[in-house]
Amino acid sequence: MIRINLIKLNMMILFLLYPLIGHGLERDKIIVNNKGIPLSQAMVQVDKYPPVVAGSSGEVHMAQLNSGDSVLVFALGYESRHLSWDEWEKAEVIVLKEKEGELNEVVVSATRTDRTIEDLPMPVTVIGNQAIQETGAVRLSEVLSEHTGLQIVSNHGTGLQMQGLDTDYILILLDGEPLIGRTAGTFDLNRISVSNIEKIEILKGPASAIYGSEAMAGVVNIITKSGGQGKKIDLGMRQRSLNTWNPYLDFGLREKNWNIDVLYDYYKTDGYDLSPEVTGYTQNPYSSHSGQVKLGAKLGTGLSFNLFLRGYTEEASGVLEVIENSGTELLDVTDQRDEININPTLRYKPNNAWLFTLRNMSSVFTTNSLSKYQEEGTVFDIQDFRQFYQRTELQTDYQFDKKQLISLGLGFSGESVEATRYDDKNHFDATYFYLQHQWDPSDKVNIVTGARGDFHSVYGNRLSPKLSGQYRFSDKFSWQVSIGSGFKAPDFRQLLLNFNNASAGYYVFGAKLAEDGLADLEAKGLVARRLIQPENLGELQAEHSWAINTGVRWKPVTSLLIKANLFRNDLQNMIETAPIAQLVSGQNAFSYFNISRVVTQGLDLDVSFKYNDNFSVSAGYAFLDTRDLDVMDQIAKGNMFKKDANNQTVRLSKADYGGLFNRSKHSGNLKVNYLENRTGINWALRLICRGQFGFSDLNGNLILDDEAEYAPGWYTINLTSTKSFSNGIFLEAGVNNLLDKTSITQPNMPGRLLFVGIKIPLLNL
């Protein structure tokens, strides 16, 4: 069996499906899946002759085949079928059954080629369409929050935490291309609507060897829907508590040589307030529109073109309280966010051994924040931010032989930012290459070796290697090890910020501006004393890490799957602010430096059990241990202290130290699925928990070391019921946070949310 397979690559994208009936010449066979969709990636092997690949509509010409005794029909992600020659001759349509179970999911983000999870030597999770539906989620954060080892963190938006690392270190891809636009490092997951997500790939551990910067903790790849046959128009509407409305329209059209998918999604919510005694909402009311177009066209033999377009616009409004000299004043705040993505891709596949992919992506992300005095209506503050990102990349895949696939990528990217808090329009350029070798030396072994070099105009060069290997002891048990390096480039803020907090009297300069900024302050006579020599200013290196992941996948019986992964990330050069000068006012000027070192390590464990087609249970547990190594050093030297109950100082021991804030040592989930036959209703009950976690320093030493500094553990119970009718109408109803728990330590969790939804496939009715 060939596991590494380039052949399907372009077909997967094209999926140019036209109606089955009436196609195929005399004596041709057509290979389809159990939904009747032709399998263009299927292969037919007679005896030991080389396999023959099915055409774009799943057809296999008899003339291509040698005659023989037995025929093997197979395709990635499908159960293989053995036929005798007689059976093969008689058959017109051969149906391959889709393999069941998560391990057979095809994953693209791990290697940038298609491989099933069972062949990937690194920890990968796929959240499929079914699982997404069962969460009743409308925004991406809600889907991710129910998965082992993922935490949702609220800080300048709803971010993700993975392997104990924050959202700054997680690369978010949409259909394989990176999404830009972060606020203080956070990529706000609420920008992504769930209505047209087909599946989500989650790759844990560093992936800088392919993706470069940001892919330090891992990668989340959101794959949007495309496929189906002919024409479809789906109309959906979801309504939930907090006056939240989410209507959407999903249109798809497939012709012989081209296809198009269009999505429009509107979202509106009234928001919520977990601390009414404080002015302003926890989540401000907002509304958003997202539109997406996916276009595919077959231009000629082996040549195809795809275009991905996405637009997003969001407007939020709220109230803010400021303390002015005359007393407190109320401000009306309007926040606008817009995003545009244009990603064209050209693929050329001259033969079965070569595939060339030319990708381009252009993204614009803008934010505008306007605050006005509520009474006078005059402007208090305007903040603008505009980021432009452009990238062109050529990936060449070469199937060296049945067991080896080599991928080489070359790319160029440019990025610029204009913002109120930056001096000028600022521009970065980078070139990069990545090289990857996938090798199956035997049926039992998979090895993926890769490295990426990044050459950046501002922070310098970086090489990120990664080596992953898998050994299969049997069909039931496999072991994976992966060692890799990750990095995160300093962002615009860290390099170019020019910020003056007038009320508090301090200044923050990006590393590149620190020298000029200080000189400027000195000229104004504001600097009392420099704390850092000029030669130590301005050099900011990328943050980087080494990580090891090792895990097992064990299927003791068909109905039971156990996955475990142990990880450790060693991060160095973490960027933090430090004072660079004392000002005559007694305040400081700050800049960014590579100072801190952090370790995160832990275990993710998932057990899923499918009792029968109607009933399944899964449980997940994550253990996480994090620490700042510099704090550990200080404790070892006896230089860290706390206050006891009597406000007396005592020396800290290592046992007192609780690691990084906002990390739960223990977290987990339990999910029960039950399909009730009589009504056809599918019930999904989930319990999501996280143990206590450090919330905030209270005793002044700025580290987590006291019982009072922990937020208590938290759990939520969610229940969803769904029903699909034979004409394709889909109904859902459910409740999230059934017990109506709220806490200001869980700002992303409003109280109990009831929801209903319907999806109507207009053309099926």
Next chain:
Amino acid sequence: MKNLSMFMSFSLAIFVLMACDPEPEEEPQLPLVAEMVEDLSAPNDVIDRSTGQVLEEKPFQYYSLSENRVTTEDESWDVAFKGTTIRANAAKNVSAALVDGVFQQIKEIPETATFAMDTETTLAIPTGSGNGWYSYNPTTHAIKPIPGKVILLQTSSGNYAKVEILSYYKGNPSDEELDPLTAEGATYTFQYVLQPNGTTKFE
């Protein structure tokens, strides 16, 4: 009640008499006691929050350790407080150093302590969150003395003292009691030990 105050007056009288004893070799070696100063209010200047301009300048609160009281600028003060800023009296050659340690366990001035005097532009006790004696938590907006930060002073008469700031808020609230948004700040509670005999030891 009357009896009690009479007793106290009597004790005080004895104490004063003993302290005035003209024969030093007769003086009993009293253990040094930490003095506690509570709720010394030292509000910061009023600053225009949009421009950073000082609208109303507030005075420093001057403190004499040997006299254990608030003084005026013209008198012999050792340290002065305003907002989060702590000055040492350079005019009287008071110098200061900041060291890490448990206040009670600091039995003598460590050799590594580097004493400095305030100048026109720098302070011996640095200001700013995390630099000197306090940290500011941007989440809770609390200003907390950094545990284990001890200020060492050499007063104008050459005597050494150790000072620990215990609270920046009125009433020295515990971590649980403190609400930084409503508590009255710039109100110092601190403890100190002054060694009057000129040695570097605090025993």
